[in-house]
Amino acid sequence: MVDEVGEAPWFTVCIVAFFSVSSWAAAVDDIIKNKKNSFFIIRNLAKVKNKNGMYIPPYYREEDREKLIAFMKAHNFANLVSVANNVPIATHLPFVIEERDEKLFLVSHMAKANPQWQSFGNNEPLIIFQGPHAYISPSHYEKQQNVPTWNYIAVHAYGKARIIDDPKEVWNLMERTIHRFEEKFMEQWKTLAPGYVNNMLKEIVAFEIEVTKLDGKYKLSQNKTKNEQQQIIASLGSSEDSVQKEIAEEMKKKM
Numbered sequence: 001m002v003d004e005v006g007e008a009p010w011f012t013v014c015i016v017a018f019f020s021v022s023s024w025a026a027a028v029d030d031i032i033k034n035k036k037n038s039f040f041i042i043r044n045l046a047k048v049k050n051k052n053g054m055y056i057p058p059y060y061r062e063e064d065r066e067k068l069i070a071f072m073k074a075h076n077f078a079n080l081v082s083v084a085n086n087v088p089i090a091t092h093l094p095f096v097i098e099e100r101d102e103k104l105f106l107v108s109h110m111a112k113a114n115p116q117w118q119s120f121g122n123n124e125p126l127i128i129f130q131g132p133h134a135y136i137s138p139s140h141y142e143k144q145q146n147v148p149t150w151n152y153i154a155v156h157a158y159g160k161a162r163i164i165d166d167p168k169e170v171w172n173l174m175e176r177t178i179h180r181f182e183e184k185f186m187e188q189w190k191t192l193a194p195g196y197v198n199n200m201l202k203e204i205v206a207f208e209i210e211v212t213k214l215d216g217k218y219k220l221s222q223n224k225t226k227n228e229q230q231q232i233i234a235s236l237g238s239s240e241d242s243v244q245k246e247i248a249e250e251m252k253k254k255m
Contacts, residue, residue, distance in 0.1 A: 054156045054215040059223055062216035068155050069104065071216070072129045073097045075155075079128040080108070082161075084119035091116050095127065096180045104211040106157060107173060109204045117205040120161035125209060129155040132246040136221065140231040151232075151247050156215040164206040173206045220251045229255060 062068060072078075076097060081090045091114060096107040106127055110117060119125075133152035164170055178186050189197075221229050229251060236248035 053158070053213065054154070054217055056215060056217045057223075060217050060219045062218045064216075065214065068214050068216045069097060069099070071131060071153065071155055072106075072157070075129050075131045078130070080110075080116070080125055081128065082116060082119040082125040083123050084115070089116050089119065094177075094181065096177055098176075104157075104159075104214075106159065106209040106211060107176065107207075109170075109173065109177075109206040112203050112205050114205075117163065117207065120163065120207065124158050124212065125161055127157040127159075127209065129157070131155075132243045132250065134236055134241075134244045134247040136232060137235075140235060141228050142225060151220050151251070152217075153219070153247075153250060154217050156217075157209070157211050158213040158215075159209040159211040161207055161209045164208060167201070170201055170204075170206045173208075174201070218250065218254065220247070220254050222254055226255070 072095075076095050078093065078095055079090050080093050081088055083089070091110055093108045093110060098105045098107060131153035133150060136149045136151050138146035138148055164173060175186070175189070178189055221232055224232070233248045233251050233255075236244040236251070239245060239248075
């Protein structure tokens with residue numbers, strides 16, 4: 001199945017995504033020796049601007065910070081990824097996205113029994129915000145020689161994690177979380193026995209991540225002709241699937 005690079009097969013993208021700057025020469029040498037799909041791989045290597053982030057061809061990159069933050073707030077149940085002992089680990093968590101003094105912070109908490117929080121000091125974690133996505137049939141394309149792909153929106157955030165261990169700060173964090181997700185619960189929260197709440201808070205690890213980098217990818221058929229884009233929009237827009245309809249609406253914004 002094709003990804004975001006025209007006719008290049010999906011495994012080409014996977015290969016490119018794992019190349020580091022130091023491996024350029026070796027990678028190209030290996031490509032030349034094997035020859036298979038070399039043109040597409042070399043072409044994609046030239047397009048990758050950031051080897052330490054998400055693979056994003058120029059026509060899919062979204063750099064509007066306010067737009068990315070709004071997307072994160074709308075899709076705030078994200079994947080927190082870090083590395084421990086050279087092994088990637090992930091936890092699915094809700095995040096409160098806050099802007100303070102022109103800085104962006106992601107606030108959340110996890111069970112203390114979850115060992116992932118112990119890895120925060122080893123590296124900058126990655127937080128993946130995933131939005132709508134949809135299968136795109138090649139039947140919408142003008143040329144017969146085409147293969148399927150997938151349209152989607154995703155934002156990757158990287159940053160420095162800080163464990164919050166001050167009881168007052170943890171309490172404040174929990175109240176901000178309540179205000180974000182169910183403000184009406186605040187009335188019940190205030191009636192809970194202090195001993196019960198304190199025991200619950202002892203079993204979690206609160207933290208915040210100061211974002212140092214954002215990667216936004218809006219893969220919405222921007223590399224296709226206007227006619228092809230319109231056909232895709234019409235097809236997804238007429239679907240009973242609300243997620244496909246959402247992709248259609250996002251595509252319209254890019255036309």
